[in-house]
Amino acid sequence: MRTSQMLIPTLREVPADAEIESHKLLLRAGMITKLVSGIYSFLPLGYRILMKIEQIIREEMARSEAQELVMSALRPAEGYQSSGRWDVFGPEMFKLKDRHGRDFCLGPTHEEIFAEVAKSTIKSYKSLPMILYQIQTKYRDERRPRFGLMRSREFVMKDAYSFGKDANDLDISYKSMYDAYCRIFDRQGLDYMVVDADTGAMGGSGSQEFMVKSYAGEDVIAYCEKCGYAANSEKAECLLDNEDDIISSESLYKPMEKISTPGMKTVEEATQFLNCDAKDLVKTLLYKADDKIVAALVRGDRELNETKLRNYLGCTELQMADAETVSEITGADVGFAGPVGLDIDLILDLEVAHMKNFVVGANETGYHLINVNINRDFKASAIRDIRTIAEGDICPQCRGSIKVDRGIEVGHIFKLGTKYSEAAGCAYIDENGKEQYMVMGSYGIGVTRLVAAIVEQNNDENGIVWPLSVAPYHVAVVPINTAEGPQMDTAQRIYNELLDAGVEAILDDRKERPGVRFKDLDLIGIPIRITVGRKVSDDIVEYKCRKTGKVVELSSTQAIEKVKKQIL
Template sequence: MRVSQLLNPTLREVPAEAEIVSHQLMLRAGFIRKVAGGVYTYLPLALRVLRKIEQIIREEMNAKGGQELLLPIVQPSELWKETKRWDIYGPEMFRLKDRHDREFCLGPTHEEVITDLVRGEVRSYKQLPLLLYQIQNKYRDERRPRFGLMRGREFIMKDLYSFDRDAEAGAESYRKMYEAYTKIFSRCGLTFRPVEADAGAIGGTGGTHEFMVLADSGEAAVVFCPACAYAANVEKAESQPADIGGNAPVEGKKEVHTPTVKTIEQLAEFLDLEKAKLIKTVVFKGDDQFLVVMVRGDREINEVKINNTLGPFINLRMAEPGEVRELFGSEPGFIGPVGLRDGITTAADLEVMKMPGAVCGANKKDYHLLNVIPGIDFKPDYVLDLRMVEAGEPCPCCGVPLQEARGIEVGQVFNLGTKYSEALKATYLDEKGQEKLCYMGCYGIGVSRTMAAAIEQNHDTNGVIWPIPIAPFECIIVPVSLKSEAVVETSEKLYAQMLEAGIEVIIDDRDERPGVKFKDADLIGYPLRINIGEKSLAEGKVELFRRKTGQMELLDIEQVMTTVMSMIKQG
């Protein structure tokens, strides 16, 4: 490819609309252009990156026995009504009607369509396992599309669905996909971490892992153990519950006057106690039910865990002050678990039970209770892990302090169980002729998101730094001046040689100043750049610049090909 013929409009200015680096750089480097909010055109260089990621995915899916097919984007509402998701999905689903007023959606995911296919075609256990996947556009009508390709409304995904005989076989498919994903992101040249995650709206009974590309700008927080393999999304992460120590107080509980002291911080200061001695009591409303949740004063409540262990609730939210007043007959800020009237569900985090002599609200304006003994002064209906884990807490597996990192979720593997096969009646006959439900899993990779995440992880102030396996071109040749015949001739010869050798090479044949060419090459992020200048060429030498290290080498012209090829091989 020749730069002079390439549609690759680079920009010098940072576009005002772009909040994050990958979005800014993709606009500046001429990779994407916005057509509507969350809807983009992929220009030729971006498409090359996408196709490379797709090809890596395809190879690894096929290696695990995956079969590629292509499901429709436009999906009839009838299928979604069978699983009841037509109503559950809400405004994130793009809906439309055809000329005969039939309802359709633009597929945000394809469980319904694929399960419908399988129920029609699979009869026998002999046809299982089936690993079916596709790579294509998905749609999600985000309330506020932003961050470029990171949260688009039209985006490219790979989604694979596994159909197995039972949970055991399903676990094997899950393991295969976990392996494949690990290979895929390694082959893309990305630093990533698979973490235990929450199953969210897709649901299902089994486990789930997210694959996180690590980047400081990542919107997800993960914790991981530096000693063992444990890693999890903070939404899901566990740790060993800490015992704050001390014995139960000899004196019984007693009221203390704490005028206008409403927050945990104020209370700790007022009583001159550590926050770890205080019980934080928060009221939630899930569906039509109130929940009183307690954690240690220095911890945060994890709503995902509440929803997973006590729900699922369609609308989980904090209760309004008015609702709290009605429920407790007291002001918010002074509520607590002691002496609650019957019929109020209470749930305490595991650590709360290890706080002898705690402090909590007295359910009376301007008063708290001292010397409260959990389990004696109040008995929660549930004692569960309900808190956010923090860096420094002990690993639930090995006890070593956990560390925290930020990541961008680029893939997720789900153990779905029989949720969809049950709703859609996707069954098979086993060896004994008995009808069984297919055991399912689903496995997604955000292809366009992976491209954006790669940039979040790999860039500097000059632009993108593509990992070689997914770079739009591996190498750019820059003839420093077009006025020198020797330069042009050598550049063109090397270009032809590299093409011949199967190197993905582009030549910047524009009549531009060298500075412009170098700036563009850095911005776009080609891993290797060969500068061919008159002066060094006179000595039979050319420059090889490595984008990642910033290292510049002067090489004999004869050496260039082999050096470049070995660098590409090393990745």
């Protein structure tokens, strides 16, 4: 294609509402445009990238014997109602009614729908295990869409579902998808990590996430370089620092005292005032779990892990109690809550359970208690690991040192079990003629998010640097002076020969100064540029690599050969 005829609306200035690099660059390079918050259109160049990514996914899914199909994004409510997720998703789901008042939604994910299809089409154990997938647009009314394609309300997802006879079948499918995902992300040139993850609202027995390492990522991953352990920080288990030290000896208990701490609401203020360390204080956090109020206690310098707390409580909704509730329960302003004399469930972090003579709020505005001790001064309802792992913590696998980084979740695989097949009545007939529920797995890839993730990892000060495998075009042929016959003729000939050889080439014939065209081609990230300039009279052209910036002078034939070698 000739660029003079192409829609490449590049922007010199960065749109004001873009924050992260991928969002800025995709907008500037004319790959996407925003319709409303969280909904984007893909312009021709951006769409080519999306299709390249999809194609890689299709090839690797096929290699793992997964079969593609496609369903409507518009779904009747029933499927989601029988699994309970109509309510679990709640306002996250785009819901609508047809003219008869019947409930519909735009599908946020399709576990129950695939279970229904499997129920009606797969009858015998002889067909199992089987993997079905689709690449389809999904809708989630995110509370806060952000970062362009990173968290949008409409996005393309590859969602695959495996159906098996038993846990063994599930393991086989799971492994097969795991391997396919590695091949897919490898081919897309990504630096990624596979981490253990929480199953969240999906349910099931286990799951792993494929995380692309990036400071722009929304997830925090904890990993150990020594043994290779890696987990989402929501999931990463926290061990006690020193197991020997935890034998508590009551003889060391000091008498509890109430101290006046006027206005010292935060951990920082209180510890400074009392001249102690955050490690000597215990935070008492009040949470509303469905309709019950509970208190979660963690050390002053730690973060509570809400996922862990939620999993322990088994509740659907979990949020911090508002100031009004806090004062009602504790009888004090926010900042002075403590476990002593508090008549609600107290869930203690493991670490807290082994502390001695610590500081807590006194449940009285302006007062803290010091030298507080468990059992003597209050009783725990439960002792659990409920804090978030931090850099330098102990690796739960090898007791090495944990590192913490940010990542973009591009893939997530789940061992679901029979949750959805039971809800849908999805059963098969086994060897003995008996009905059994199918054992399911679900495997997602955020296709549009991948576009952003690839840009996050592949850009420089001049723009995007697409890996060859997903670049919208492989080569741009640029005649410096489009008005000069010999330059144009040679450029045209090279372009034609590349096309004939099956190379995806564009001819930059725009009536712009060379600098403008160079800047644009760098911005949109075409991997190879062949420049036809003055030396055309000696049949010399330039071959430039976008990634390295290296330029070599070659004859036109050599340049064509070099391209073919790179690409085909």
